[in-house]
Amino acid sequence: MTLIAARNISVDYGAHKVLHDVSLAVEPGEIVTVVGPNGSGKTTLLRLLIGAALPTSGQITRKPGLRIGYVPQKLHIDPTLPITVERFLRLPGGTTRAACAIALEHAGVPDLSQRQMSALSGGQFQRVLLARALINKPELLLLDEATQGLDQPGSAAFYLQIEEVRQKTGCAILMISHELHVVMAASDRVICLNGHVCCQGTPEIVSAAPEYRALFGSGTGGALALYRHEHDHSHDETCDLGEEHTHSTSKKKTEAAE
Amino acid sequence: MLDDFMTRAALAGVGVALAAAPLGSFVVWRRMAYFGDATAHAAILGVALSLALQISVFAGAVAVALAMALTVTVLSGRGYAMDTLLGVLAHSALAFGLVAVSFLSGIRIDLMAYLFGDILAVSRGDLAVIWGGAALVVGLIGWRWSALLTSTISAELAHASGIDPKREQLILTLALAITVAVAIKVVGVLLIAAMLIIPAAAARPLSRTPEQMALTAAIIGSGSAVIGLHAAYALDTPAGPTIVCVAAIVFLGTSIFQSLRS
Numbered sequence: 352m353t354l355i356a357a358r359n360i361s362v363d364y365g366a367h368k369v370l371h372d373v374s375l376a377v378e379p380g381e382i383v384t385v386v387g388p389n390g391s392g393k394t395t396l397l398r399l400l401i402g403a404a405l406p407t408s409g410q411i412t413r414k415p416g417l418r419i420g421y422v423p424q425k426l427h428i429d430p431t432l433p434i435t436v437e438r439f440l441r442l443p444g445g446t447t448r449a450a451c452a453i454a455l456e457h458a459g460v461p462d463l464s465q466r467q468m469s470a471l472s473g474g475q476f477q478r479v480l481l482a483r484a485l486i487n488k489p490e491l492l493l494l495d496e497a498t499q500g501l502d503q504p505g506s507a508a509f510y511l512q513i514e515e516v517r518q519k520t521g522c523a524i525l526m527i528s529h530e531l532h533v534v535m536a537a538s539d540r541v542i543c544l545n546g547h548v549c550c551q552g553t554p555e556i557v558s559a560a561p562e563y564r565a566l567f568g569s570g571t572g573g574a575l576a577l578y579r580h581e582h583d584h585s586h587d588e589t590c591d592l593g594e595e596h597t598h599s600t601s602k603k604k605t606e607a608a609e
Numbered sequence: 610m611l612d613d614f615m616t617r618a619a620l621a622g623v624g625v626a627l628a629a630a631p632l633g634s635f636v637v638w639r640r641m642a643y644f645g646d647a648t649a650h651a652a653i654l655g656v657a658l659s660l661a662l663q664i665s666v667f668a669g670a671v672a673v674a675l676a677m678a679l680t681v682t683v684l685s686g687r688g689y690a691m692d693t694l695l696g697v698l699a700h701s702a703l704a705f706g707l708v709a710v711s712f713l714s715g716i717r718i719d720l721m722a723y724l725f726g727d728i729l730a731v732s733r734g735d736l737a738v739i740w741g742g743a744a745l746v747v748g749l750i751g752w753r754w755s756a757l758l759t760s761t762i763s764a765e766l767a768h769a770s771g772i773d774p775k776r777e778q779l780i781l782t783l784a785l786a787i788t789v790a791v792a793i794k795v796v797g798v799l800l801i802a803a804m805l806i807i808p809a810a811a812a813r814p815l816s817r818t819p820e821q822m823a824l825t826a827a828i829i830g831s832g833s834a835v836i837g838l839h840a841a842y843a844l845d846t847p848a849g850p851t852i853v854c855v856a857a858i859v860f861l862g863t864s865i866f867q868s869l870r871s
Contacts, residue, residue: 403768421769428762432638433816442762443755443770467817483766 352414353378354491354523355400360409362395369395371547373409377491382517382524384534387544388566393527394424396544397495400525417491420484420522422477424495430469437464440483450486457519458482459512474505478512485516492516494526506530510537531567614729615842621731621739622834622852625795625804628743628788630827631750633805634812634819635781638761642806643692644681647699649789649801651677654706656723656793660713667738667790674786677702682782703798726797726849728838735794742791746784753780758819795834796849803853804830811860814867829859 356376362369370392377383387393398404399411401421428434440451455461458481463471471479477497484492494513498506514537517524528534535541535554542551549562557563636645652670659669681698685691710720722730731739750757760767760774767774792801812825837852844851 398765398768401765401769403765419769421766423763423765426763426766429638429640431810431813432761432819433813433822434762434819435817438818439762443759443767443772 353412354417355411355413355525357396357399357406357411358409360399360406360411362392362399362404363407368546370399370406373544373548375542375548375551377523377525379490379523380517380521381539382513382526382537383540383542384538385525385527385542385544386529386531386534386567387549391545393544394495397493397525397527401493414490418487418489420487420489420492422480422484422492422494422497424497425499426476426480428468432469434468435464436466436468436471436479439468439479440464440486446486451482454482454485455479457485457516459515473500474509477501477509481509481512481516485520488520489522492522492524492526494524494528496527496529498528498530510534513537614731615838617731617733617736618728618838618848619835621728621736621795622838623831624736624739624743625788625792626808626830626834627827628746628784628791629804630808630812630830631823632746632781632784632788633809633830634823634826635750635757635761636785636805637809637813638819639781641781642802643695643699644678645785645789645805646802647681647695647702648674648678648785649792649798650699651702651706652789652793652801653723653798654702654709655790656798657706657709657713661709666793667742670790670793671786673702674789675783678782678786682778722797723793724797724799725847726793726795726800728795728848728852731794739791739794742787746787749780749784753777757781796852800849800853803856807853807856807860808833811856811863814863814870829856833859 353376356374358374360373361371373392373396375383385393385396395404399406401419428439436455437448437451440446440454441448451464452461455464458478460475460478460482463475463479468476468479480497492513498509501509513524513526516522526534535558538554540551541554541557543549543557543560543563543566545566549566550557550560552560633645636642652674655670655673656666658673659666662669677698681691681695684694689697707720719727756767756772757777757780759770759772760777764774767777788805789798789801792804796804808826808830809822811829812822815825816822833856834852837855838848840846840855841848841851
């Protein structure tokens with residue numbers, strides 16, 4: 352049974368059309384990624400799906416009683432607000448300590464419960480947000496550029512964690528991301544958005560689609576290749592610079608992230 | 610017991626401190642300090658209006674403070690930065706209030722009493738209003754505590770948990786207007802923001818959870834009120850400002866404690 356479906360939704364801010372005639376659906380257990388340039392309406396789409404905004408026209412249907420977990424883009428907790436990880440996870444209430452411990456375990460940070468939120472590193476913070484989204488055992492996990500501010504090894508590790516979460520809990524995942532090469536590798540289905548759905552399908556189909564190449568250029572048309580070459584080391588010249596850069600700094604960055 | 614003016618004054622100070630502690634914590638966390646200031650300054654216009662219309666000062670102050678807070682909420686995000694908007698509205702309201710007071714020549718008004726408070730003149734009736742208002746504020750915030758805290762941390766997370774952050778903001782605004790109105794008699798409109806912010810800020814280094822911070826702020830605020838009152842009596846200084854001075858010294862102390870610890 353489809354978990355959540357949007358049918359022909361449009362959103363206008365005054366004369367400006369943010370989204371027009373967008374339809375999509377998420378089935379149980381699949382990982383769907385929405386990619387698109389800045390201003391393409393990705394975040395608006397996610398806000399519609401969690402119910403924080405209403406479409407100007409069209410409708411959104413959810414499976415009755417659908418449990419949604421949401422990992423926001425980034426979250427700023429004012430340093431004047433003292434709060435432990437466990438207290439943060441238990442908001443707004445009704446969550447047991449045991450459930451917090453399980454969620455932290457699933458998110459890969461089992462030892463953080465008594466730490467102050469303000470003392471966490473970027474990577475730890477995102478994992479705590481992931482743990483919070485996992486607490487009510489969601490059937491659908493929504494992530495809004497959850498790796499923004501993480502370095503490349505940090506975000507790659509985060510996406511591996513997402514994959515592991517899917518394997519352990521079986522929840523479906525809908526995420527927004529800029530990081531094309533990681534996303535392409537981690538998704539079952541990719542939706543390319545630019546106000547409307549340009550193209551969608553498996554990562555191979557989307558990265559070959561002319562609409563996708565028009566948006567991201569032929570350089571990133573090799574986004575998939577960029578990921579693949581890390582395994583077979585056959586790559587074209589446009590990828591070379593990026594790879595060297597990654598290799599030379601990745602170790603240092605990993606240490607900084609932890 | 611309530612016959613003694615010092616006892617009534619102490620009870621009034623403690624009542625205001627108890628309401629100001631949880632509310633002040635939210636004011637600090639949400640960076641609403643200037644918002645609190647603006648609401649308080651607007652209350653002087655409420656005082657002038659209620660004297661002119663011969664209604665209760667408390668009712669007039671609540672009404673104008675609430676109108677002010679709602680106006681700011683509605684206007685924010687429409688072209689002016691929040692601090693500009695608050696600066697314009699707060700000082701305009703204060704200026705109009707002071708001008709309005711000058712028209713009330715028929716009644717002799719001690720303006721200083723409203724600007725800096727007149728805690729030693731608190732009557733039994735005032736005490737009832739202060740404790741009634743404080744109970745209302747503490748009850749309101751206690752009832753919405755988790756929802757307020759969630760929407761303070763993130764509006765989006767609140768939405769995802771089925772909480773409407775706009776409604777929670779409205780509840781805080783209401784609590785702020787009530788607190789301002791009950792605190793006028795104790796510290797006056799110019800120092801209300803100090804009673805909101807200083808105890809909460811002083812409590813920050815001593816706290817590990819939001820609840821601890823609100824509770825510690827209540828203890829610091831109440832202690833400052835009682836000690837400040839006795840200091841004012843001994844040194845023959847104005848009571849409201851002396852209370853704020855004691856709170857500021859506590860803030861200094863906990864700040865030093867924090868920098869020594871880290």
